[in-house]
Amino acid sequence: MIGEARELTVELGDRSYPIYIGSGLIRGVGQVFRDRDFPVQAPVLLVTDASVANLFAAKVEESLTGAGYHVTRAVVPSGENSKSLEMLDQLVETALKAGLDRQSTVIALGGGVVGDLAGFLAASYMRGVRFVQMPTTILAHDSSVGGKVAVNHRLAKNIIGAFHQPEFVLYDLDTLSSLPTREVRAGLSEVIKHGLIWNKEFVNWCEDNVERLLGLEPDALGYALYEAVV
Template sequence: MDQLTIATKSKTYPMYIGTGIIDQLPEVIRDTCKTVSKVLVISDKAVASLYLDKVLGILNLHFQKPLSFIIPAGENAKSFEKYYECQTFALEKGLDRSSVILALGGGVVGDLAGFVAATFMRGIPFIQIPTTLLAHDSAVGGKVAINHELGKNMIGAFHQPNAVLYDIDLMKTLPEIELRSGFAEVIKHGLIWDPEFYRWLTNEITSLEDLQGEKLQHAVLKGVSVKAKVVSEDEQEKGLRAILNFGHTLGHAIEAESGYGKITHGDGVAIGMIFALKVSEDIFNINLSSEKLREWFSLFGFPTSIPDEIDRNKLLERMKHDKKATSGKVRMVLLKDIGETAIQDIDDANLLRFLNEFH
C-alpha cells in the first residue's frame, strides 16, 4: 500500500492507494474523524450494486446502523434535485455535525457527496472512496460541485475530504469506456508537469489492457502525486491550480453542448488536449508532436476531433461561459513544452479560427 499526504492551507489529509484495502475503512474513519455519530454512504446505482453491501458489512462491525443513499448513475445526477434529495435524507435520518459522509463511486458521486458534506450544517467531514480511474483526479483537492444547464460544476465549494481510500480492486469491474475516460486525466498530469512520467506512459501503455496491476497502481500514484503538488501550492485555483484545467476548456464545452452524459468527461478532455496542443503550436510557433499524441490517443479509442454535428459558434459561447474566462475572453492552459505550461487569453476571432481549423 502507498500513502500520500495531501497538504493544503485548510487541511492536511492522507490518501491510501493499494489493493484490497477497503477492509481498513473503519480504521481510516476513526483516525481522521474525531467522533462519529452517524455514517452515510452516498453511491450510485451501478457502484452500489457491486460494492455497497460489502462496504456496509464492513461498517456494520464498527458503527451503529450505517446509512446509504443511492443516486442514478451518470453526470445528470449532479443536479439541484439530487443534491436536495441528499440533504433531505440526511436531515430526516438525524445526521449532525459529528456525522461523516462517505463518497463511494466515481467523480459524479464524489462531487455531489462532497458538496452535500460541504453545505450540510455548514460543513461536515467526508471521505472519498473512488471506484474509477477518473476519480484519481477529482477525489483529491476538495473541489466539489453540481452542474447547471449553463455550465458544468458552476455551483460548488472547496471542501477537502478527511481522507481518500483508493482500493485498486474496486476498479476491476470498470467498463472500458470509463477506464479510458480516467486515463485522459492521467495523461494530462504527465503533460502539464512530469515529462518523465509522460514518457513512461507512452512507452508502457499502448492499450487499455496495460492498465492493470502494478502499472495501474503506478499510474494512479504518479497522477495523484502531480495533483497533490499543485493543490498544495494553490488550494482555491487562484494561480497555479489553473494548469489542471489543461484540455478542459474545450472539453467541458463539448460535454455541455452534446448534453451531459452523451460524451464522457475523459473523451471531452482528450479532444481538448489535442486542441490545446494545436493552439500552443500555432501561438508559440513550436512543435509539440500533436499529431503523434493524436495517433497514440486513437490506440485507446479516444475521439480525436470535435464531433461534426457540434456548431463551432456555440462551442465558442460555451467556452466564454467557462469559470476560467475573464472579461469575456477565453483563458486557455497551453504548453510551451511537455511539463511547461502557459496561461493565455485568446480573443473570439482567433479562437473561432482555431475551432474551424481543428479537424
C-alpha cells in the same frame, strides 16, 4: 499505512489529509475511521450511484458496521444528471431522516459525479460536515483530490459549488476492474495528460507500460495513479 497501500499526503497545514492507493482497501475503511477518531455515535451517510452500489456498497457498509458505525446508504441514478440541486435536496432529506449531525461523515463512493455531489452535500449540510472520498473510476484520481465540489445548474456545469477538502481519500484499485473499457481509456488519458504537463519521464513510463495499464495491473495502476496525484 493501511495494508499494502501507497500513501501520500496533501499538505494543507492543519487540514492536511492522506490519500491511500492500493488493492483491497475497502475492507479497511472502518479501521481508518477508528484510527482517525471519527465519532462512533455519529451516523454516516454513504452516497453512491446505482451501478457502484451493486458492486461495492455492501463491502463498505460491512467494514464500517464492523467498526461500530451506523451507516445509511443513499443511491442516486448513474450519470451526470445526478449532479443537480434536485438530487441534493433529496440527499438532504435522507441525511435529516438518518439523523446526521455536525459530527457526521458523508462518504462519496463512486466516480467524479458522486464525488462532486456528495462533496457538495458535505460542504453545505449544517454548514459543513466531514467528507471522505472513495473513488471508483480512474478519472476520479483528479476529482477526488483538491476539494472542488459542485452540482450543475441547467444553464451551466459545476456552477453551484464550494471547496471542501476530504478527511482522507481511499482509492481501492480492485474497484476499477469492473469499469467499462471506455471509462478505463478516458481515465488513463487524463493520467497521461497530467504527465504531459508535469513529468516527461512518467509519460515515457506510461508508454512502456501501456499494456499493463490497460490490463489494470494493480502495481502499474497504483504507481500511475500515485504519480498523477502527486
